[in-house]
Amino acid sequence: EGAVNRIAAGEVVERPASAVKELVENALDARATRVTVDIADGGRTLIRVTDDGHGIDPDDLPMALSRHATSKIDGSDLLNIHSFGFRGEALPSLGAVGRLTITSRAQGSDGAATIHVSGGRIDAPRPAALRQGTVVELRDLFHATPARLKFLKSERSETMAVTDVIRRLAMAEPGVAFALRDISDGGERILFRADAAADMTGRMAAILGRAFTDNAMSIDAERDGFRLTGLAGLPTYSKGNSVSQYLFVNGRPVRDKMLTGALRGAYVDVLARDRHAVAALFVTCDPELVDCNVHPAKTEVRFRDAGIVRGLIVSGLRHALAGAGH
Numbered sequence: 199e200g201a202v203n204r205i206a207a208g209e210v211v212e213r214p215a216s217a218v219k220e221l222v223e224n225a226l227d228a229r230a231t232r233v234t235v236d237i238a239d240g241g242r243t244l245i246r247v248t249d250d251g252h253g254i255d256p257d258d259l260p261m262a263l264s265r266h267a268t269s270k271i272d273g274s275d276l277l278n279i280h281s282f283g284f285r286g287e288a289l290p291s292l293g294a295v296g297r298l299t300i301t302s303r304a305q306g307s308d309g310a311a312t313i314h315v316s317g318g319r320i321d322a323p324r325p326a327a328l329r330q331g332t333v334v335e336l337r338d339l340f341h342a343t344p345a346r347l348k349f350l351k352s353e354r355s356e357t358m359a360v361t362d363v364i365r366r367l368a369m370a371e372p373g374v375a376f377a378l379r380d381i382s383d384g385g386e387r388i389l390f391r392a393d394a395a396a397d398m399t400g401r402m403a404a405i406l407g408r409a410f411t412d413n414a415m416s417i418d419a420e421r422d423g424f425r426l427t428g429l430a431g432l433p434t435y436s437k438g439n440s441v442s443q444y445l446f447v448n449g450r451p452v453r454d455k456m457l458t459g460a461l462r463g464a465y466v467d468v469l470a471r472d473r474h475a476v477a478a479l480f481v482t483c484d485p486e487l488v489d490c491n492v493h494p495a496k497t498e499v500r501f502r503d504a505g506i507v508r509g510l511i512v513s514g515l516r517h518a519l520a521g522a523g524h
């Protein structure tokens with residue numbers, strides 16, 4: 199059972215960045231307004247996510263750690279577009295691949311509790327001190343699976359992957375304050391910080407810079423049940439590279455070759471030359487029209503009709519570029 203769980207867990211948790219993604223998404227699902235992430239050694243020895251969300255009732259702590267237990271669906275509402283998680287897989291998976299401690303205080307409760315799980319073994323919850331929200335600490339990721347440890351990249355690239363996850367989630371949730379700190383060797387280095395912003399443009403200015411938002415076209419297009427909004431850099435703004443395309447589907451950060459290809463194609467099409475663009479685009483649609491959970495750890499999407507979305511991106515950008523005089 200332990201080995202099987204560890205293999206299943208490896209599907210969800212590939213590297214520190216995937217653990218961070220799951221934990222921050224949980225914080226956002228708990229309606230946190232402030233999320234702080236501390237990592238050490240690229241997240242390999244420590245990941246700690248602190249939020250001020252609604253917390254977990256002490257009685258529900260063991261449940262939160264058991265496989266396929268989720269508080270986010272009730273059976274009738276299989277496609278809850280308002281929450282990131284619904285599989286109930288992240289916490290048990292993290293408890294199988296590292297030493298996991300959750301301390302939480304449920305809103306309105308007069309005390310907090312803490313629970314620890316390691317190697318899939320769950321200890322009984324104990325009373326703890328915490329003012330509000332939840333602190334999840336994951337230590338020594340993959341300590342029991344040296345083969346997986348070997349697949350981790352350098353501390354620097356794992357840290358970059360963690361930063362990228364937080365940046366993208368911060369773009370998706372402008373109203374939430376985010377901080378990422380590297381606390382390796384007892385230090386404290388801010389890797390990323392975004393205060394709560396009034397709107398998407400304000401958040402993009404904080405993350406991508408005012409030079410971008412001042413030189414970006416506002417996109418707003420609609421087609422066959424799909425809406426495309428966001429900001430796309432003017433052709434004269436040429437700071438972009440292949441990783442400067444930020445795409446979101448129904449509020450979730452995604453990486454999708456079709457979407458980035460369409461975006462690039464639109465610029466090439468209109469400008470008749472190939473160049474990378476900085477863009478943050480948000481596709482929204484009925485959740486029936488897209489599957490965002492092709493793979494639990496990946497950020498792929500599968501549209502029922504990819505052609506419509508591709509066309510929307512091309513026409514939305516073409517329209518904006520034409521309006522900007524291109």
Ligand code: ADP
Pocket residue numbers: 220224225227228249251252253254262263267268269270282283284285286287288289290332
């Ligand atoms: P899922 O997010 O798919 O429901 P998880 O394994 O990520 O599954 O989390 C299990 C459950 O633990 C969640 O459904 C939620 O009830 C609770 N939980 C996890 N993290 C938090 C958090 N930061 N704040 C409040 N509740 C949380």
Ligand code: MG
Pocket residue numbers: 220223224282283284286288289
């Ligand atoms: Mg989750």
